[in-house]
Amino acid sequence: MRILITGGAGFIGSHLCDYLVARGHDVIAMDNLITGNPDNIAHLIGNPRFRFIQHDVTNYIYVEGPLDAVMHLASLPSPVDYVNLPIQTLKVGALGTHKALGLAKAKGATFLLASTSEVYGDPLVHPQPEEYWGNVNPIGLRGVYDESKRFAEAMTMAYHRYHGVDTRIVRIFNTYGPRMRLNDGRVVPSLVSQALRGEPLTVHGDGMQTRSFCYVSDLVEGIVALLFSKEVNPVNLGNPDEHTILEFAQIINELTGNKAGIVFTEGRPEDPRQRRPDITRARTLLGWEPKVGLREGLTQTIAWFKERLARP
Ligand code: UDP
Numbered sequence: 001m002r003i004l005i006t007g008g009a010g011f012i013g014s015h016l017c018d019y020l021v022a023r024g025h026d027v028i029a030m031d032n033l034i035t036g037n038p039d040n041i042a043h044l045i046g047n048p049r050f051r052f053i054q055h056d057v058t059n060y061i062y063v064e065g066p067l068d069a070v071m072h073l074a075s076l077p078s079p080v081d082y083v084n085l086p087i088q089t090l091k092v093g094a095l096g097t098h099k100a101l102g103l104a105k106a107k108g109a110t111f112l113l114a115s116t117s118e119v120y121g122d123p124l125v126h127p128q129p130e131e132y133w134g135n136v137n138p139i140g141l142r143g144v145y146d147e148s149k150r151f152a153e154a155m156t157m158a159y160h161r162y163h164g165v166d167t168r169i170v171r172i173f174n175t176y177g178p179r180m181r182l183n184d185g186r187v188v189p190s191l192v193s194q195a196l197r198g199e200p201l202t203v204h205g206d207g208m209q210t211r212s213f214c215y216v217s218d219l220v221e222g223i224v225a226l227l228f229s230k231e232v233n234p235v236n237l238g239n240p241d242e243h244t245i246l247e248f249a250q251i252i253n254e255l256t257g258n259k260a261g262i263v264f265t266e267g268r269p270e271d272p273r274q275r276r277p278d279i280t281r282a283r284t285l286l287g288w289e290p291k292v293g294l295r296e297g298l299t300q301t302i303a304w305f306k307e308r309l310a311r312p
Pocket of ligand 1: 079186187188190202205211245272
């Protein structure tokens, strides 16, 4: 297949490029490099199955030749980024999705939207099944991200229903692994780099808020399984192994041997209190199940960050 991946130089996008190129597909990665990093795809440059196009997908997307799939991963998924870059966050979720859908329609390609657990907002239902409609404040600091993704899902379904485009929606829960940006402000890069520098880990609020962390290789397998399925309805992908952020910080200190402990810092506004995917649909429809445990995945991630931090 010939596949376009928007956000292809990003964290998840670049792992997806690797996975698909390794399985014999032709991959075009598109990225404006606002938060994507050319280092993530440097090893693919020169591979005849791979091409990189630097482009901002909020503008008209032109790609020469046929496409079998358009996978729209371009996004600013870090809460720190979407507070600092609120307009770009809204634009890539809304206008970028519209452009990517238009391209898929023109090429007769399958369209896959990378959506998010943030569509559930600060959830009142736990764990979160796909049927839950969410609890989102449209004008809150997270609204720019959450609402753009909710709009993106609505737009995707409209292209499916009105134009007959073959579409998929994956709701991605917290994912971690090598190639996360050191300074993206999310909990894994923040705490792991603090631990490796021997600093105390900054836990926001009381640390009792929960998250469930999925290792990136598991997620990529799930996304590809969904692409090759026939499922049009949204599918949650994530690891249901739920921890408080305090527990999570303690595990990172243990695995890195960091003796500097933990400091509690001011809580983030509207930080969701709990999050865990109900993955029954992915299990049943895709036969998908995360395989990499938290300690195993963190050990690999820590090794990668260690090597990164040691670079000049
Ligand atoms: N968090 C933290 N310390 C940090 C960074 C994040 O305690 O240095 C918390 C954050 O407040 C949230 C959780 O970790 O409760 C996950 O945050 P992240 O930014 O990774 O993404 P989110 O799941 O909120 O989108």
